[in-house]
Amino acid sequence: MPASRKVYVISGGVTKFAKAHPDMDFRLMVKKAYDYAMRDVPKLKKSDIDSSRISYFSDHFARQLKAASMVQDYLGLNPKDSRRIEWGGATGGQAIQAGWEAVASGRNDVCLVAGFETMSHVETWKGNEFIALASDTNFDYPVGGFYTGYYALMVQRHIYEYLRKKKFAKIKDEREAQRAATKEAMRIMAMVSVKNHMNALHNPYSQYPQKISMEEAMGGELISYPLNRPSICTMSDGAAVVILASEDVAYKYTDRPVLIKGVGCGTDTMRLADRPEGKVPLFAWEKEKDYSDLKYPGVHSFRAGRTAALEAYKNARIRNPLKELDFVELHDAYASSEIQTYEDIGLCKYGEGYDFVDKGHPFMKDVDYGLRLQTRGTMPVNPSGGLIACGHPVGATGIMQGVFALWQLQGTIGKHFGDDRLQVKGARRGLIHSHAGTGSSVTVTIMEKA
């Protein structure tokens, strides 16, 4: 990356994500994750930490303004530099990049990145209301503000563009064709749900590890057509921490640091209704004619995700992510957005996301899903179980991905999970992806074994 110091992730920690942690407030949850991370690098002393970036999404959930200052206080990091980071669902991913900036700029040698959310203090549908307040409160929220509804609108158009118009083009009756296409998409989304829930069976930090069949995943209760309960993440309490260090000091504290090789960030309109219709920003392996009849991004794809990936790949000098990455931890708040994200970050072209799953590419080699797959393990996606199975305590989520990616690249999944089934063998480079507000804010960070 241009004119910046190298920044390493040297340690991480995460609490078990749970529906509720009534025995711990947000400060204690962060403290537990922080203590775990500190124990993993015993040579690092608290006095070596120069600053902190502390993330949580919603003051409504916390019912405490300036909660980040209370974390700084509880950890005993006063009077050093600290700030709160908030970027909707991508709060955690943004906090890691904010920490990266603090170190890359030369301002700090060691920066603590910590995040949390305590969503259990209100009931589920009130929680959904808080989340929906992160949509335009004049034009979107009063219509029935509900994030699952927004993502359902997006995937319905995605299905129309890529399944109805292509795979189901021969059916003449419009209604019949659209229903057939949606049914096929629901089958493939169920495969994502099975993958993520069953990966999580080997992740002790996950909230919803589950042995689930295709029938169960397809038959789940509908929340917003075509998204059903097993294809949606839930609300959680949890905290996560990573510690970042400069090239000057990283090796003082660990012999297995992981390099932050590239960072990227993208944005889009807050309202779905405003998404412009232009041309696809292309990766090197795509051609304009691949998408000649496509109005982009519309509501079917995430331009912010594509923009973030383009920047991160450029910085990390990645030309072919499918070959040069060994795993991806992405923001699967919905099984639909996992599929849409494959296309945004170039694991396949736009329109090929359903096939990418159907053929088995994002599945783990060593997990038995009870599915017949043509291939598997080309590109393990969400080996941890992702948001669908780990839970989504918003401010912690993107940092949790950083912790799991660190352990993958250190080859220490077995040590930290007590089970090495999810260890991607020989993993050298991974991608983490954090996403907010119907795709209005996305970060992509590339991490590499040093």
Next chain:
Amino acid sequence: MAPPKKFAKFRDVMEEAKKSGAAIYQNPVGTNDLVVLSPYSIKYIHSYAEDSEFFLGLANGKLLGSECKKCNTKYATPRSHCMNCGHSTQWFKLPLEGKVHSWTTCYFGSEEFLNETPFNLVLVEFEGVNSFLLSRLTGVEQKDIYIEMKVRAEFRAEPRYLISDVHFVPANVKPAKK
């Protein structure tokens, strides 16, 4: 207040706290967690500011979009400045008919709208307009909704000055006689 009751199930703790104001959770991790009810309500005095015309329009049975005369972009959801060129926009009357760009049925929702479920959300596309309008679709069975379906705006008789003062129905449903 009487001493809080103790419960082994967290759901029971939540119910009791809602009812009496406090309860104790006998946590399997070995702690006794005191859980209290903490109400919070706000009345905002909210101005629609530069978007006010739009909401006043709804009350008069009009849909007002924004038009940028400089770069010729038309917005179905108002923006007082163009996001392409930054120029200020002018109001223009949107057609009352459009088509479904995308749709869903919500079986759940935010607490505020839970009692209205199930309801259909639609993004409405208007001929020659570059952006959409998020609204609800009524007067149709779910099996009959599809992308590209023609829809028509209907307005609430007694305006509440909310975006929900407008909703859409299938274009072939005749307007009710007044």
